[in-house]
Amino acid sequence: MAKVFSAEEVAKHNTADSCWVVIHGNVYDVTEFLPEHPGGSRIILQLAGRDATAEFDPIHPPGTLEENLKPEAKLGVVDPESLKQLQRQSGKGAAEESKPPPPPPLDTLLNLDDIEAAAKTQISKKCWAYYFSASDDLLSKTLNNTAYRSILLRPRVFVDVTRADTRTSLLSGALQLATPLYVSPAAMARLAHPDGEAGIARGVARFGALQIVSHNASMTPEQIVADAAPGQVFGWQLYVQTNRAKSEAMLARINRLRDRYKFVVLTLDAPVPSKREHDERAGIEARMVLEGSKPPGDLAGAGKSNNARPDADSGVGKQLFFGTAADLTWETTLPWLAAHTDLPIVLKGIQTHEDAYLAARWARAHPGSIRALILSNHGGRSLDTAPPAVHTLLEIRKYCPEVFDAVELWVDGGIRRGTDVVKALCLGAKAVGVGRAALWGLGAGGWRGVDRTFESESHPIPTARARARVCARIPSGWMRPG
């Protein structure tokens, strides 16, 4: 029988020398794990001696505790009555925020602005800041969207649109999809809603859309696809880890799920963490609330254990980044990857025509290796002032159009309207991804909110695509060679 601890007893273990936490009613001694925690020791120490379930749960996939703690670290269970009593005495649970207003009916949300605004009222500040944030001054994030505003469609007349549809095929015909609109990989969906990444899968199922699952998903790859619709397909995104064995184990797991996960996306645009001030500010605020409610001295030892680990005020992004390899190269990484998966490879985060050219050259020299490139600046979250994907697409058309014959080009970043999708398709993109849009949908109404988002974003893709058959008009003098 598990040993039962009172909440008062747990509360005594609130320092770096003896650090206990309660998660889902179980009491864990995490003292030894403090220096190992990817998010830094401080963030755990803020919660030391308390029930940390609300903070832990949305950002750690099931199995995390078992993977990282020795079995003896699980000490027993907490007496639920004493926990409730202690929480009543201290006012409320550690980082609990006030209850959100009821969500607006989804059918009143007409576009992504409405959906984003609704999500903001439903999700925590921390979640909003993490999703909304982009690097430095948000210039790339803003330009991602305004770039599409500067491109005009040239709709033709006398085009029969009665049979216009959105069907498309990707990866040289390996994937037959009902729409070119797909979900870009984005971490931590359960921060927005318990439906999480599986909810995104459910929300896009009606549209037959592809979903790329983030390396930092808040659910396991198995959970995400468990209830997927028949024929629904996924890609899996990889951040190569400094500890390659971890990446290799994950690739082996994805290889086993190949009936659902049809390709691997290697993200290349974030070799170092960026400065996302909204996210960091939310981290600082949360830290101040937590530290303000703790007796002085509790955080002694925080950060001492490992200077390389981020501090709690670094925001969610930097915490997730820990362990990501910064030494990737064409010559070493691609052969390594090919040795660990025979699934098609898609490179994500190509931002210049030069790199697109190199990737195409690699694809020609190694048939079957790289099958598609995702032109992306990570939603403006990596290097600020990096170009929007649509600029890179235009560069490729101008300087090395032969790339289109060697690899498929997919784009993401700043897509807020179906017309943005059509413009990207007119310019040669085979598929168009949305990152934040799916997360805002989830925040606004769980899986139904994602469904509503895709409904809104899909308008008017089929008919506009059929009519704008030549190409988008590009303002002259807009592009300069780099």
Ligand SMILES: Cc1cc2nc3c(=O)[nH]c(=O)nc-3n(C[C@H](O)[C@H](O)[C@H](O)COP(=O)(O)O)c2cc1C
């Ligand atoms: C909250 C959030 C988390 C993200 N996480 C990842 C990730 O884990 N891996 C990745 O390759 N890209 C990630 N991205 C970038 C997206 O895949 C995509 O490139 C970007 O969101 C597209 O821009 P958009 O949000 O304007 O649609 C993330 C983006 C956001 C907003």
